[in-house]
Amino acid sequence: MSVDSSGRRVRVTYPVTPPGDDDDRANAEHLTSSPRGELTERGSYSARGENVDFDRLSDEELVTAVMRLATSEREATSTLVRSLMEVDARRLYLRDGCSSLFAWCTEVVGLGEGAAYNRIEVARAGRRVPQLVDALEDGSLTLAAARVLAPHVTPANCADVIGQARHKSKREVERLVAALHPLPDAGWAFTHLSPGRVRLHVTISEATYDKLRRAQELLRHTMPEGDIEQILERAVTLLIADLERRRFAATEAPRGPRAARATSRHVPAAVRRAVWTRDGGQCAFVGGQSRCSARGFLEFHHRQPYAAGGATTADNLELRCRQHNQFEATLYFGENGADTVRELASSY
Numbered sequence: 001m002s003v004d005s006s007g008r009r010v011r012v013t014y015p016v017t018p019p020g021d022d023d024d025r026a027n028a029e030h031l032t033s034s035p036r037g038e039l040t041e042r043g044s045y046s047a048r049g050e051n052v053d054f055d056r057l058s059d060e061e062l063v064t065a066v067m068r069l070a071t072s073e074r075e076a077t078s079t080l081v082r083s084l085m086e087v088d089a090r091r092l093y094l095r096d097g098c099s100s101l102f103a104w105c106t107e108v109v110g111l112g113e114g115a116a117y118n119r120i121e122v123a124r125a126g127r128r129v130p131q132l133v134d135a136l137e138d139g140s141l142t143l144a145a146a147r148v149l150a151p152h153v154t155p156a157n158c159a160d161v162i163g164q165a166r167h168k169s170k171r172e173v174e175r176l177v178a179a180l181h182p183l184p185d186a187g188w189a190f191t192h193l194s195p196g197r198v199r200l201h202v203t204i205s206e207a208t209y210d211k212l213r214r215a216q217e218l219l220r221h222t223m224p225e226g227d228i229e230q231i232l233e234r235a236v237t238l239l240i241a242d243l244e245r246r247r248f249a250a251t252e253a254p255r256g257p258r259a260a261r262a263t264s265r266h267v268p269a270a271v272r273r274a275v276w277t278r279d280g281g282q283c284a285f286v287g288g289q290s291r292c293s294a295r296g297f298l299e300f301h302h303r304q305p306y307a308a309g310g311a312t313t314a315d316n317l318e319l320r321c322r323q324h325n326q327f328e329a330t331l332y333f334g335e336n337g338a339d340t341v342r343e344l345a346s347s348y
């Protein structure tokens with residue numbers, strides 16, 4: 001029986017698969033939201049339309065119900081992962097205005113970022129090694145453990161590696177993976193810790209380390225703690241300002257009249273700036289209800305294709321991420337024609 005803050009008995013509805021859940025709550029690194037309970041004044045809960053009155057439920061019955069719900073959740077998760085494998089193969093996220101499966105899962109499906117990341121990593125590995133998803137389904141691997149294994153399993157090693165990882169915690173699986181592949185250099189990675197907070201793991205050279213130490217010394221009077229986060233924030237802010245200033249200040253060498261004509265494929269600097277500013281440095285593809293949020297690797301897209309006589313003017317150009325530029329080329333020219341009409345990178 002649950003009791004709310006005013007002391008009333010309440011009903012809690014357990015979603016079979018809570019949005020944004022994570023199988024490794026103790027670790028909580030990818031936990032972005034928690035299961036939502038629906039509170040009412042009646043003393044029962046419903047799961048799959050079945051009403052249970054906690055007052056009449058014996059301890060044995062309650063434990064049995066929890067076991068059954070946990071099995072349902074595991075089955076729902078593995079079925080969701082298998083379905084994502086298929087959505088990925090069909091690239092169904094593109095038509096909804098998303099440039100990636102991750103964007104689709106978070107923006108359209110409503111999964112939390114950590115939940116989406118885990119499921120997609122396992123789904124992608126599952127296309128190579130179906131045994132990984134089988135182990136998720138039969139309960140011998142948690143989703144968190146399967147995600148840790150995902151980059152390391154191959155058809156050749158999966159029997160051995162999955163065998164060793166069965167019924168192990170995420171941390172134990174991380175140690176197993178480290179033993180499989182000792183990493184002298186950890187590279188870098190982002191880990192989403194909580195809403196608004198991201199951990200950066202990075203391996204740096206001794207020279208970069210010395211520069212960071214030097215920056216700490218120079219900032220000692222304003223940052224007695226020598227906070228690396230603040231140093232990074234200030235350094236990256238300066239770098240971005242410097243790069244943007246260089247790009248917008250760049251003037252092109254004088255060109256002949258041919259290069260500047262609207263019938264040329266060349267996009268003059270003034271047109272680039274106008275399109276970039278108007279579209280806000282973001283892919284302007286709109287699909288379904290939403291606009292694509294991609295800001296990286298943008299290209300200039302001819303609304304009326306250049307090959308079909310479309311002019312190289314600000315009115316006829318829009319920013320596109322690489323995926324949507326290719327997607328629209330495929331729609332217009334078909335699968336084979338699309339490769340021949342890749343448009344210019346925006347160089348921003």
Ligand SMILES: [Zn+2]
Pocket residue numbers: 097098099283284285292293294320321322323324
């Ligand atoms: Zn896009």
